[in-house]
Amino acid sequence: MTQLIQAIVLGLLLGGVYALLASGLTLIFGVMDVINVAQGALIILAAFMTWAAWNETGLDPLLGAVVMTPAMFLIGYGIYITTIRWIQGKPPSTSVILTFGLALIIEGVMGFVWTATLHRATPEYFNQSFTIGDIYLRKAQVYGCAIAIGVLAILYVILRVTWLGRAIRAVSANMSSARLVGVNPSTVAALTFAIGVATTGAGGAIAAVLYPFLPGSHYAWISRLLGIIVLGGMGSLPGAVVGALLLGVAETMTATYISPQWATMVPWAVIMIVLLVRPQGLMGQKLREDVAL
């Protein structure tokens, strides 16, 4: 029983972090119809930069999120201007291939700068735990989840309350109509992409403490994130949160009751099942697809 509760609680804590990491991917997809396969590599990049800052200056890696977020925002903006901008309106597979190229470049750069060895930021609290009854909760896990929820809340407020948020939602609903009412879709797309990438700043900082990582880890991350957004419904932010929590629990349960080896299979299995059984995901909408072509 304790084992079960432990697995569920751990899964939910992981899920909170996953939700933040998946939010950027789903936001970019929802507005721009681009699957940013490089999102996993960007998370690892943020993790490496967090690790480097911690290693050089002793900056607390979780606090590093504050610095990493604007840094990743700028990187995201740069990526949009140089590459993504040019493939808007091309067939969907183009964006997957292009961003895969980006992921390879980022992986190469990280290997070049930091070498392909396992890294991990280890502040003094990283192996301390809270205990509630029989349940152990790693402090880093709890802090990480709390930060993730905080950043998600900020993101939610930006999307709901600000003009930019309304513009983003308008473009995601209908790009040509948004243009008619004075929203410039390319500005919105640039900002959306930059914000989507900025979420990897905090996400990567948290991941740097929670998991050991190396440049090639991005495949595991992108598979997990794709699993989450496919499960939740591609393009849906609430869907990403629900999908993340479910996937977090599914992974810890598989690791606890079957074997950690098969836990890596969970995201892929989820993707296959969801896309085949309910392609629009849990919270994705089935829109009237026959009207505009």
Add this chain to the structure above:
Amino acid sequence: MTAARGLLARHGAKLAVGALLVTILVFPAISDNRYYQTIIILSLLLAIMASGWNIISGFAGYVSLGQTVFLGIGAYTTAILSLRVFGPDEFGQAGANPFYFVPISAIVAGLFAAAVGPIIMRTRGHSFVILTIAFLFVMQLVVLNWTELTYGNRGLSLPLPTWPREWGNLPFYYIFFGLLLISVAMSWWIRRTKFGMGLIAIREDEDKAASVGVNTPVYKMLAYIASAVWIGAAGGVYAYYLSFIDPRNMFDIVYSVFVVLAVLLGGRGTIWGPVLGAFILEPVNQITNNDFNRWFGEGIWDANVRLMFFGALLILVVLCLPRGIIPSVQDIFRKRRESRTAAEVGARFERKPLTVVERGALEAREAPAGPLLEIRGVDKRFGGVKALDGVSLAVERGSITALIGPNGSGKTTLFNVIDGTMPPDKGEISFEGQRVDRLASYRRAHRGIGRTFQITRLFKQMTVLENVVAPLRSFSWRDLGADAVSGPEAERGHELLEFVGMHKFAGHRAGALSYGQGKLVELAQILMLDPTLIMLDEPAGGINPTLIAHMEEMIRELNRQGTTFLIVEHNMPLVLGLCDPVCVLARGQTICQGTPDQVQADAAVLDAYLGEDFVLEQKAGVT
């Protein structure tokens, strides 16, 4: 001299390809440089992969990022059969000759494709790409974790070749060469058959292909199998060649992307583009890996630089050379040719007097009693919107029935439900007295339902004539292998184009047509189906008055020959003059059905659609 240049321009590509093949064939006799042999062997492997990928992704347009899954399946099939099933030694020191199992590898890869293809190809676009990646990783994890059979991470060591040492890798060299020839020959054959034309149609517009009678599920499955078998065979040979395989290298996503890059570089959807791309990319890969450090100093080129280099190359190709080398070069030649025949390209649309088209198949059809098409209580929802709310409608045989109603009233949705583009949530649809609401779109086309689209949907990359002969009246396995454009079909196609007045454009790309011209070609296209019922979605929308008159004339002509029409149209003078009965749809329901006069007088119709002043305007127009 000029003759030689003409020969080069026309057959340049073939000559280059022939030269390349002969060079590969005789290279080992000229030079015994093992390093170059290795480069050619790996290029041949990549070319086989690329050629296979091209069938599913270049012809059919389903982009896969997991094509190496078949390499892995082939490699593990051969390795496991030779070591674990027929091999005497469980440590794999001496097993059966792996070459025996290469055909089995091909079959197993094909079976996997046949099993998985129909499932994953129910999705499109992003979802399909993600699923192919998922399939690759799932297979990798299965092989990794099924340690009793595969030894997981430790990999499998195959027996060493038993042939004389001085042969070196030549047996591998020539087997890969043979596999590539088979693979390319198959691509070439597919491209010139009905099967290949169906795949191109699916790439251009899958729903449209189904609506003109292409059996899309079978086409896609066959394409997936065709794209897998030779890769599976190559996997078996590759395992033996490497003599050691492990899950990570055999089910490698980066190699999958490498395959995609090769095809994009050479030219997607062409026969030789994938081969050309592979023979550029793999040598670059090998030379940079092996020679750069020798030339420029140690440490210049390592795994990280390689990732950056190929990542950047991938981005560059996607952004700057999206169509690939061969199509881009062909374009240059085409432009030069067309500049000479510009006069014909700019030819004015010219209408020929209508010729009565022979419609033999029609008389043969016996007519059961009752309406031709009957719709009873059809519902269709999109999320919260109820687009169709219990629609009932009957189309009498031989009539020209109009379907009118305000925008968003569900007219096009009703068309989509009738032709099978989307299933109804509830209700029945009968055609010629038989239920059709559970039939796939292409089967309804075979039964004799043809429809056009509000915004014309032609296969843009095909010529006008190819568009017209693409529809299929039935499905048979034998037809798949028939010529894409056979003699009688081409004749009939020309006849139909003459009927609509577009025969001068037969050789033009459909994508270059104007909107109105497209409407005419689309009509000719569905006439190829010999339909009993033609559904036209706004035939007069957005075209000039002369063309509208022409369209009206053709509809009458066809109707006189026995074709029934169901027409959605907003042009009221046309509807009221041409159609009887008229059916009015509003808010997803049929609110009125009757003669034009009855409909014009109906209070509900005036309220929902025509408006109070409609009658006045009509009168003003008449006087």
